[in-house]
Amino acid sequence: MNQIKVDEILSILRKSYKKKSMLGSIKKKSPFYILISTILSIRNRDENTIKVVKNLFSKYKSIKSLANANIKDLERTIKKSGFYKIKAKRIKEVSRILLEEYNGQVPNTLEELIKLPGVGPKVAACTLVYAFNEEEIPVDIHVEVISKRLGWTEEKTANKIWVDLKNKLHKKYWLYINELFVLHGKEICLTRSPKCNICPISIHCSYYSDTYSLKSK
Structure with a gap:
């Protein structure tokens, strides 16, 4: 080429x-904020994602609170994002794994990110680019x-x-x-x-x- x-x-x-794009506008947020935002953006319009993300993090202030969230409450909170039951389950599980296996930190390598449930190459690459300024x-x-x-x-x-x-x-x-x-x-x-x-x-x-x-x- x-x-x-x-x-x-x-x-x-x-x-x-x-x-800036939706993810570009939140580059200064925490890696966890960007990771969860990217998961919520799957098959969803940016306008909806922005609203859902703000609503989610106004209610759940930390990784721990999301890991311990009642799944039905979490589903209701992100319902407008589409495929909300699957996403709620993944967000809760990702939060738990980050707490238990990564000391509450989002990993900054592709290999570790794609081990997380619901995190494929696209979500992992978005997290690396927008959260860590890593080439992907x-x-x-x-x-x-x-x-x-x-x-x-x-x-x-x-x-x-x-x-x-x-x-x-x-x-x-x-x-x-x-x-x-x-x-x-x-x-x-x-x-x-x-x-x-x-x-x-x-x-x-x-x-x-x-x-x-x-x-x-």
């Missing part, structure tokens, strides 16, 4: 977006869609895309990929109807090139 081209694309996106590439729907459209990967699943991008992209870009692609994916490179006509990186986009070359024929 042409790293100079990658650098140019990311530079354009940095200049285009001054606001969280692959959510925006990273998946945009990396495919740019021609950076031809892989079909999130885990394979994650491995592929890590093999192709210089580590210096890893910290910024998710943040910039989330912002771009919400604003312009929409999953279903991308706004290619106003996209600042369309000149570098394989999807744009292929789509508009076909239309011109």
